[in-house]
Amino acid sequence: MEPESKELPELPNVGTWPKVVMRLAPFPSGPLHIGNARMVVLNDYYVKRYDGELILVFDDTIGSDEKQVETEAFDMIPEGLEYLGAKWHRTVYKSDRLDIFYKYAVDLLKKGEAYVCGCDAGLWRKEHKIKGKPCSCSLLSADENLSRWEMMLDGTYPERGAAVRLKTGMDNPDPAMRDHVILRISETEHPRVGTRYRVWPLLEYSWGIDDHELGISHIIRGKDLVKEGKIEQHIWSIYGWQHPELLYYGRLKFQDATLSKSKSRREVLDGTYSGWDDPRTWSMQSLAKRGIDSKAVRKVMLDLGLSTVDISISMKALYSENRKLRDANASRFFFVESPTWLELSGVPSETTYAEAPVHPDFPDRGVRNIPLGMVDDTILVGIQKKDYDRFKNDTLFRLKDFANFKLLKGKSPVGQFHSHDVNDVRTAGGPIIQWVPKRGSVGTEITMVDGDITTGFAEPSASELKPGTFLQFERWGFGCVVESGTPMKVAFAHK
């Protein structure tokens, strides 16, 4: 395998497993965003490294009011995985596996490893969880538990009326580990299985069973799940199953982006965001749209390694990687933001167009032809207001790849042709700037990372650009064509 970053450490105890089997377990509430990429990339990396198997498991249990399953996520997540270049071998839905969880629930009740608790959740927390004192439900016989279990299934108990608790031990010094709920009642309709089930497993329980049932050997996930891991281990021990190896990584924050799936969802629904590929969602779809090479994402994620420290990184790292990968293939164009139009006179009549290289490092790729649209000896060109404002009257400046002009500021600014030779402006220390001719240039809208639209004009040759083309607007930044036409739409990638 081609190393795509530094070498990560070996997975522990690989030899004790017939095969490395790992899993991706996203909760389908929206598309994968850049924060989820770490989980995907790490698991995918190790599975490829050990030639193992990767299972996509939609963790679509019923969730809660705050965390709801979104049907569209079942398509958007695989899309994101494909973008990332992750290879998964099969797809499993938790919601198809309720019968398995029920079977083990009955068994645990019979074994006396769990009980059906009818206590009020808030009261139980205060009186039992915190104090470490068992409630009376934990004394129930297997038969009593089984009949209570039936009452959970048949609807005798209302929602929150009863729940199955695993006997992890009320005397555990860690309150987080005391008799955690593993199954509970929810009558919320599920997008895939409707109202077929009213008893749903919690994450730690469903995984305690499924990591074994699916033959998972190694689990890499965020350290917010360590308690869940301990509960899983408790279950594995009850059945004497080989414990999958648990590895955790710390929380990842981005200094220059706020990632919130629920906020994104809200903004997408009410139209504040253009859709799930809006740059502000930081979804895989949005990165693809901006022309961020997924190899850059993978590199950045892999470079973080598996440390459990909380880290805060800058998108600049991602942009730096992306430039390295894509600069060589980004054709150059002129784009002028908020143009100031200059009337330039004295241009020699034989000069009707300018030629600029498609890519300065690769002369063999040819040149872009920029027609001047000359009338008499006068042409009308736009330069950036930003440039114009910093120029003094009389400045000698160069329109890049074209000619040098002397500026005369005024109500309607004009310029006088000075010379063709680039050395003239160099010796004068004058600026070299990008420009567009008024005639033939392409109105362009660039969607910035914060969702704002920057408008301006791209040079005429940009009219032939196809969607998906990654380019650089010289002295401005990289982006990806989203839509050709007038105006042309471009998604900004980075400087």
Add this chain to the structure above:
RNA sequence: GCCCCGGUAGUGUAGUCCGGCCCAGCAUCUAGGGUUUUCGACCCUAUGACCCGGGUUCAAAUCCCGGCCGGGGCACCA
């Protein structure tokens, strides 16, 4: 309150398990220079770190103890 985990330059990371090859490597950021008809890319240079205090040792980023700081968990969410 109880329980876990962690602290290497601005940001990440390597090294820590098995002390010496680490007066700490790499990437990125920042600054400067070279090159370039871009403020991109490329090349060069500079700044910059082992949380603190003890201990063990000929020798500690690495081992031990104490402290400080940071994060997480204690949900009928995932």
